[in-house]
Amino acid sequence: MKYSSILVALIALLSVSEAKAEGELQETSPRLVLPLKTDIYLSGNFGELRSNHFHGGLDFRTEGRIGLPIYSVDEGYIARVSISHYGAGKALYVQHPGDLMSVYFHLDRFTPELTRIIEKKQYEQQMWGLDYTFAPGEIPVERDEQIAYSGNTGSSAGPHLHFEWRYLTNAGWVAVDAGLHLEYALANMMQAMQMANNNVEPQG
Numbered sequence: 001m002k003y004s005s006i007l008v009a010l011i012a013l014l015s016v017s018e019a020k021a022e023g024e025l026q027e028t029s030p031r032l033v034l035p036l037k038t039d040i041y042l043s044g045n046f047g048e049l050r051s052n053h054f055h056g057g058l059d060f061r062t063e064g065r066i067g068l069p070i071y072s073v074d075e076g077y078i079a080r081v082s083i084s085h086y087g088a089g090k091a092l093y094v095q096h097p098g099d100l101m102s103v104y105f106h107l108d109r110f111t112p113e114l115t116r117i118i119e120k121k122q123y124e125q126q127m128w129g130l131d132y133t134f135a136p137g138e139i140p141v142e143r144d145e146q147i148a149y150s151g152n153t154g155s156s157a158g159p160h161l162h163f164e165w166r167y168l169t170n171a172g173w174v175a176v177d178a179g180l181h182l183e184y185a186l187a188n189m190m191q192a193m194q195m196a197n198n199n200v201e202p203q204g
Helices: 002-013 022-028 112-125 180-197
Strands: 042-044 058-061 069-071 076-083 090-096 100-110 130-133 146-150 160-169 172-176
Touching: 076 100, 076 112, 090 146, 100 112, 112 130
Parallel strands: none
Antiparallel strands: 042 058, 058 160, 069 146, 076 090, 076 130, 090 100, 100 146, 100 160, 160 172
16 A cells, blocks of 8 residues: 555654654754655665765655656745756755754756746846755745746656755755654654544644
8 A cells, every 4th residue: 555655754753763762853853845846755764875876865756757847845945947958967955943944856857936046047148957045035035935836857766755964064055854843744744644544634
C-alpha cells in the first residue's frame, strides 16, 4: 500500500540525533510546511554518497509528472533565481528569518508573477541563462505560498524536486538534513491521514 511507502519516507525524514532532547527540537525547529501537496515518496536522502559529492538535500518524487505546484516551506523572500541547462536547472532560493534558506532545484517553471519578473531580468541581461540575486524583501513570500512548478530541468534523471535546507555560517551557506525541520509538517500530514482512515472530521 502507498501508506507503507509514506511511512518509510517519514522514518527517513524524521531520523535525528538521539542527543537532541524533544523540548530542544521543538524550541529550535521552524514550523515548516511541505514543499509538495502530494503523497511523500523519496528518491534520494540527505548525505547519500554520489559519484563525486555527498547529496545535499532531499529528492521528492513527483509521481513521474512535471508541473506539480511547489510551495515555500516558510515565510521569507525570494533571494536568488538561477536558470541553466545544467546542474540545478531552474532553481529558486528563498531566504527565511534567522539566516535560514530553502532551495528548490529542477523546476519546470515559476509562478506567472515571478516569471514576469525573471523574464524582465533576462531581457535586461540579454541572455536566457541567469543567476540573479534579489534585494532583501524585494519579492516577499508567505509560508505555504506557491512559488513554482516541479520539473526535470538541469542535470536531472527524471521528474522530481530536489529540496535543501541551509544555515548561514561564518563559512557561508551550509546544507543540513531537512528531515528535522519538516517534522511539524509531517506530523500534521500523519494526523490528517489518521483522521481520514478513521473518518474523523478535522477540528478547527
